[in-house]
Amino acid sequence: MVPLNWYLTLAAALFCIGLYGVLSRRNAVAILMGVELMMNAVIINLVAFWRYLQPTNINGQVFAVIVFAVAAAEASVGLALIISIYRRRNSVIADEMNLMKW
Amino acid sequence: MNFVDFQAAHILTLIPEITLILLIPLIMALDVIWPESRRRQLGLVTAIGFFAAIVLALVFSVPNGENALLFGGTLRNDLASFLFRVIFMFAGGITALLSLDVEGLGRKGEYYAILVGCVIGMNFMASAADLIMLYLAIETASIGLYVLAGFLRDDDKSTESGLKYFLFGAMTSTVMLYGFSLLFGYTGETNLYAIAQSLKNGDVPTATAIAIALMIAVGVGFKVALVPFHFWTPDVYEGAPTPVTAFLSVASKSAGFAVLVRVFLIALDPGATQWSPLMTAMAAVTMTLGNFLALPQRNIKRLLAYSSIAHAGYAMLGIVALSKDGLAATMFYLLAYVFTNLAAFTVVILFSRVAGSDEIADYAGLSRRSPGLALAMLVAFLSLGGMPPLAGFISKFFVFAAAVQSNLIWLAMVGIINSIIGLYYYLIVLKVVYVKPAPEGAPLIEIPRPYVFALGVLCFAILFAGTAATPWYNWAVDAAKSLF
Numbered sequence: 406m407v408p409l410n411w412y413l414t415l416a417a418a419l420f421c422i423g424l425y426g427v428l429s430r431r432n433a434v435a436i437l438m439g440v441e442l443m444m445n446a447v448i449i450n451l452v453a454f455w456r457y458l459q460p461t462n463i464n465g466q467v468f469a470v471i472v473f474a475v476a477a478a479e480a481s482v483g484l485a486l487i488i489s490i491y492r493r494r495n496s497v498i499a500d501e502m503n504l505m506k507w
Numbered sequence: 508m509n510f511v512d513f514q515a516a517h518i519l520t521l522i523p524e525i526t527l528i529l530l531i532p533l534i535m536a537l538d539v540i541w542p543e544s545r546r547r548q549l550g551l552v553t554a555i556g557f558f559a560a561i562v563l564a565l566v567f568s569v570p571n572g573e574n575a576l577l578f579g580g581t582l583r584n585d586l587a588s589f590l591f592r593v594i595f596m597f598a599g600g601i602t603a604l605l606s607l608d609v610e611g612l613g614r615k616g617e618y619y620a621i622l623v624g625c626v627i628g629m630n631f632m633a634s635a636a637d638l639i640m641l642y643l644a645i646e647t648a649s650i651g652l653y654v655l656a657g658f659l660r661d662d663d664k665s666t667e668s669g670l671k672y673f674l675f676g677a678m679t680s681t682v683m684l685y686g687f688s689l690l691f692g693y694t695g696e697t698n699l700y701a702i703a704q705s706l707k708n709g710d711v712p713t714a715t716a717i718a719i720a721l722m723i724a725v726g727v728g729f730k731v732a733l734v735p736f737h738f739w740t741p742d743v744y745e746g747a748p749t750p751v752t753a754f755l756s757v758a759s760k761s762a763g764f765a766v767l768v769r770v771f772l773i774a775l776d777p778g779a780t781q782w783s784p785l786m787t788a789m790a791a792v793t794m795t796l797g798n799f800l801a802l803p804q805r806n807i808k809r810l811l812a813y814s815s816i817a818h819a820g821y822a823m824l825g826i827v828a829l830s831k832d833g834l835a836a837t838m839f840y841l842l843a844y845v846f847t848n849l850a851a852f853t854v855v856i857l858f859s860r861v862a863g864s865d866e867i868a869d870y871a872g873l874s875r876r877s878p879g880l881a882l883a884m885l886v887a888f889l890s891l892g893g894m895p896p897l898a899g900f901i902s903k904f905f906v907f908a909a910a911v912q913s914n915l916i917w918l919a920m921v922g923i924i925n926s927i928i929g930l931y932y933y934l935i936v937l938k939v940v941y942v943k944p945a946p947e948g949a950p951l952i953e954i955p956r957p958y959v960f961a962l963g964v965l966c967f968a969i970l971f972a973g974t975a976a977t978p979w980y981n982w983a984v985d986a987a988k989s990l991f
Binding site: 424437439440443446453454458464467471475478482486487490492494 | 638639642643646650653657661666667668670681682685689691695741742745746
């Protein structure tokens, strides 16, 4: 069987790629994609921990299911907000959203 | 830890949440049935619903002191969560009243429905004792708040504020979630009290525990607007519709503190020596930066945004004191802050309705245009600045005292110097209101009756909590004891 560490490394790598995407991308949709990658890393983590360490404890699986339900809700609200700003400005570039600054 | 098997009586603890859940379809149905002319009353229905939920909570749901873990350990029925839930429902009710006559919000059923949904999420944030429940509750509240911040679709600032809030919020909450997943992996538990036990047994290596605490601090720090996770605050506060800003600044912040208390002082408590220096530094920087950045502001909503960052720093003092007194002081601080900041934002809403502006310079001569409004502003701003005999003074006194008791004298000194800086910019606003003359022909400001009621309640509460603090503080002390 594949050792647990490999899954955790995969999840950590995915999380870092997602975080890098969130911090470096200028397009709001791409930022949202980065967040989704981070969410996926969390789900891999949860399922791997559940399968290897706590197979009798259903909590890990429940947590994973809840996380992807929330991820879907978050993505839909996020896309709705992106559409509402696109209608006003014809742009989804985060840098150009600078009406307000100090 | 005492898990309790399900009993029908446990439903009683959820009576306020059940009331609120029933309120949502009622609002949506009335929104469809009522003609446009009657829809102003939707806000009244919502506010009555919130206050009814508070009354029902006080009648049926007061915790019995057993501090039992209910519903499979997902919720904890203690006085601390009860206190927070009442605060959130009060803030929700007042926000509904404040939204009545706001263009683009006041007559929209879905606005009130989302508001109620957010409060339900916050209620569960305060009572959750399980990572899964906690995450679900945080997202229930946050996702609704993203929509509320961007609610005015035809307004450039509101849409921008909604998107900024969403992007920051989604990222930070996911970082926190990664921390949760590691916490589950290392301890094999999702219950916060079981996690504390597992940490005490040394199941988690120290370096990992610190990393987890840092990740959770990102998510919670975003919610309560601690430096360095405060960047969103001024922009979102300025752009969001003002009633939503008021709600964000009091309810969302208090909910963040409820989570912070539960996660850091219960679940991560065995690692307190590792995370408390970091939190102490964050508290000091938050107070200082918030106050200094508030000084040059010309927009009242941005000023209040930076002031709310500073207030998060003051409230942190009680938490980093790591004592029951400190925790009680923080809870009392939040209570006073909710009354005070809601009153301040009520004035801002009423003023911008007539004047159409949030610039501080336009407040000139407010004392002649509406003496009552100016007086309410005086009470709210002096309380924010920490002047006796108002709630802001006594609550600051309690948090500073808690810090001194825990030998954090330097931190209390930083806090006191900061309150003086804070008082300076609050007084500058009051100077504009009272000393500068009004422009020629400026109209008088009418205050609709629901707003008079809201302002009256809030000002009375500020004075009452400031002069007769003992019963409120004792309540906070009991709540702090019930957490452990």
